[in-house]
Amino acid sequence: MGIFHSIPHTNWHFYLALALTLVAGIAMLVILQLLPSQWRRPMIALVTFLGGLYYFAEFFIPVPHGHEGNFLSKYMDSVANIASVIGSFSIGLGIISLIGVHFRTALRQREGWGFSTVLLGAFAAMTAFTLLNEYAPHRTVVPRTGALHSPITNGDIYGVLFNGGLASLDSAMFALIGFFIISASYRAFRIRSVEASMLMVSAVIVMLGQVTLGSWLTGWLPRTGAASAFRFENMSEYILVHLNSPAQRAVTFGLALGALATSLRLWLSLERGLYFDQEQ
Amino acid sequence: MQHASDHWSIAILVLALSLIILFKIVTAQRGKLPTIRRIAGLNAIDEAVGRATEMGRPILMIPGIGGLDIVSLQAMNIFGHIGRSVAKFGNRTIMAVCDAILVGIGEEVVRDAYTSAGRPELFDSADVRFLSDRQFAFASGAAGIIEREKVAASFLMGAFYAEALIISEVGQRVGAIQVAATPQFTQLPFFIATCDYVLLGDEFYAAAAYLSRNPTLLGSIVGQDYAKLLILTIVVIGTICSSGLALLGGHIGPLAHAFKWYMDLFTS
Numbered sequence: 001m002g003i004f005h006s007i008p009h010t011n012w013h014f015y016l017a018l019a020l021t022l023v024a025g026i027a028m029l030v031i032l033q034l035l036p037s038q039w040r041r042p043m044i045a046l047v048t049f050l051g052g053l054y055y056f057a058e059f060f061i062p063v064p065h066g067h068e069g070n071f072l073s074k075y076m077d078s079v080a081n082i083a084s085v086i087g088s089f090s091i092g093l094g095i096i097s098l099i100g101v102h103f104r105t106a107l108r109q110r111e112g113w114g115f116s117t118v119l120l121g122a123f124a125a126m127t128a129f130t131l132l133n134e135y136a137p138h139r140t141v142v143p144r145t146g147a148l149h150s151p152i153t154n155g156d157i158y159g160v161l162f163n164g165g166l167a168s169l170d171s172a173m174f175a176l177i178g179f180f181i182i183s184a185s186y187r188a189f190r191i192r193s194v195e196a197s198m199l200m201v202s203a204v205i206v207m208l209g210q211v212t213l214g215s216w217l218t219g220w221l222p223r224t225g226a227a228s229a230f231r232f233e234n235m236s237e238y239i240l241v242h243l244n245s246p247a248q249r250a251v252t253f254g255l256a257l258g259a260l261a262t263s264l265r266l267w268l269s270l271e272r273g274l275y276f277d278q279e280q
Numbered sequence: 281m282q283h284a285s286d287h288w289s290i291a292i293l294v295l296a297l298s299l300i301i302l303f304k305i306v307t308a309q310r311g312k313l314p315t316i317r318r319i320a321g322l323n324a325i326d327e328a329v330g331r332a333t334e335m336g337r338p339i340l341m342i343p344g345i346g347g348l349d350i351v352s353l354q355a356m357n358i359f360g361h362i363g364r365s366v367a368k369f370g371n372r373t374i375m376a377v378c379d380a381i382l383v384g385i386g387e388e389v390v391r392d393a394y395t396s397a398g399r400p401e402l403f404d405s406a407d408v409r410f411l412s413d414r415q416f417a418f419a420s421g422a423a424g425i426i427e428r429e430k431v432a433a434s435f436l437m438g439a440f441y442a443e444a445l446i447i448s449e450v451g452q453r454v455g456a457i458q459v460a461a462t463p464q465f466t467q468l469p470f471f472i473a474t475c476d477y478v479l480l481g482d483e484f485y486a487a488a489a490y491l492s493r494n495p496t497l498l499g500s501i502v503g504q505d506y507a508k509l510l511i512l513t514i515v516v517i518g519t520i521c522s523s524g525l526a527l528l529g530g531h532i533g534p535l536a537h538a539f540k541w542y543m544d545l546f547t548s
Binding site: 058059062076087092093094100101104112166170173176177180184185248258259260265266270 | 281282283284286291294297298301302305347348350351353354357377379380381383384405406408409410411413414415416417419420424428442443445446449452463465469470472473474480481482484485486494496497500501503504507508511
């Protein structure tokens with residue numbers, strides 16, 4: 001939170017403030033759990049309303065001439081940090097869920113228990129080496145010779161695991177899209193109906209309009225005059241600018257209004273029964 | 281940072297749109313229930329749930345890879361209603377989330393669905409799974425669940441990016457009925473190519489109202505339609521003004537001033 005910015009991270013005051021915040025946060029969660037459900041809902045509604053009211057007021061209160069914000073703007077970072085701190089408590093929930101599912105699978109040797117074991121091992125290794133990398137970086141240095149030492153791995157075990165392992169696996173998954181696009185395109189371009197035919201024709205025109213082959217195929221048409229409209233690059237531009245863009249903007253209006261309506265319902269807790277109980 | 285005082289006309293428009301939506305919500309809550317049109321993709325939900333029950337295979341729900349925001353909450357809202365249909369048939373629901381914050385909300389939504397269907401004993405908290413907060417690790421985990429569990433139906437609703445095709449293509453390969461909805465334009469073509477039904481644009485926000493027939497949600501949908509009508513009116517007048525200015529050319533007169541004044545109102 002904002003107060004931490006003024007405390008050096010090496011100072012014991014920082015760790016004390018951190019511990020106190022953690023204790024206060026846990027205490028708040030315990031109190032919230034102990035509250036009877038008929039009190040819990042109004043309390044959550046009140047906090048939600050106050051949080052939303054801050055952003056509403058910060059936006060609508062006029063900004064004095066020559067200033068960058070109004071008197072509420074300077075608290076923007078602190079309010080965002082409070083939201084981050086509250087959210088960070090739920091990371092624990094996520095970790096418990098992840099470890100719980102895979103620990104049970106590995107322990108009972110259910111189907112795929114080997115993958116669960118790898119996940120648990122990777123989780124433990126990443127946690128340990130990330131902490132070591134932060135607080136005792138000299139302990140995680142890999143030998144200067146050998147396969148583990150490369151510019152990508154950064155010369156430490158954290159680099160080996162993160163850049164050498166996780167980032168590479170991420171790239172491999174991303175590369176799968178290339179293969180999947182082919183099979184998905186095949187299905188999409190099969191002519192089954194009038195709509196599919198229109199999709200196919202417009203997709204071919206747009207694709208040809210973007211590549212040299214398209215320019216070459218219709219290159220003999222004049223660059224000006226009525227016939228120029230049939231050059232692939234011009235047809236492609238017409239589809240993108242005059243057909244595609246207006247449709248996208250129309251959908252954007254709908255989406256923005258949907259988001260506005262959902263925000264209003266959540267902010268004012270109009271949607272009783274969404275997460276806590278049924279609407280009366 | 282943006283403030284209302286940067287452009288008061290836009291701020292007033294947002295306020296007016298909000299008031300229209302709120303007015304229709306209150307009207308609906310007082311008993312004046314509107315009728316909304318059928319959405320084909322949502323009719324497929326019952327079909328998907330029924331087929332999954334017949335096959336004895338679970339249903340997968342993924343609320344996108346966004347964090348705790350309006351889009352994810354809307355997805356959870358829809359999943360709550362789908363979950364009730366699933367629970368009614370006594371089938372199993374698996375939810376995979378990419379953000380740890382959504383684990384708690386997801387558990388609450390699925391538990392509530394089974395409880396309201398009178399089958400609380402069928403809820404297993406291990407079926408609401410946080411896979412990873414990294415995009416492709418999540419995609420890999422979700423694809424793994426689809427393959428291992430051979431899900432019969434897959435509901436992909438929320439913010440999706442490059443992982444959309446990976447997840448939906450794997451679903452297609454195992455023969456799952458797939459219904460998708462996302463506000464991300466870039467992913468719509470991939471969903472259209474791989475899923476059986478896709479909810480386009482604000483159908484995503486209308487879905488929960490259609491499924492639940494909840495007065496608040498129905499009122500909200502009608503409010504959005506009136507708000508759209510207001511925006512459409514502004515756009516049509518803007519088109520007339522823009523065309524009028526072009527026709528007038530460089531001629532400066534009261535009419536040209538009026539056209540320009542109107543266009544400046546909504547130009548940033």
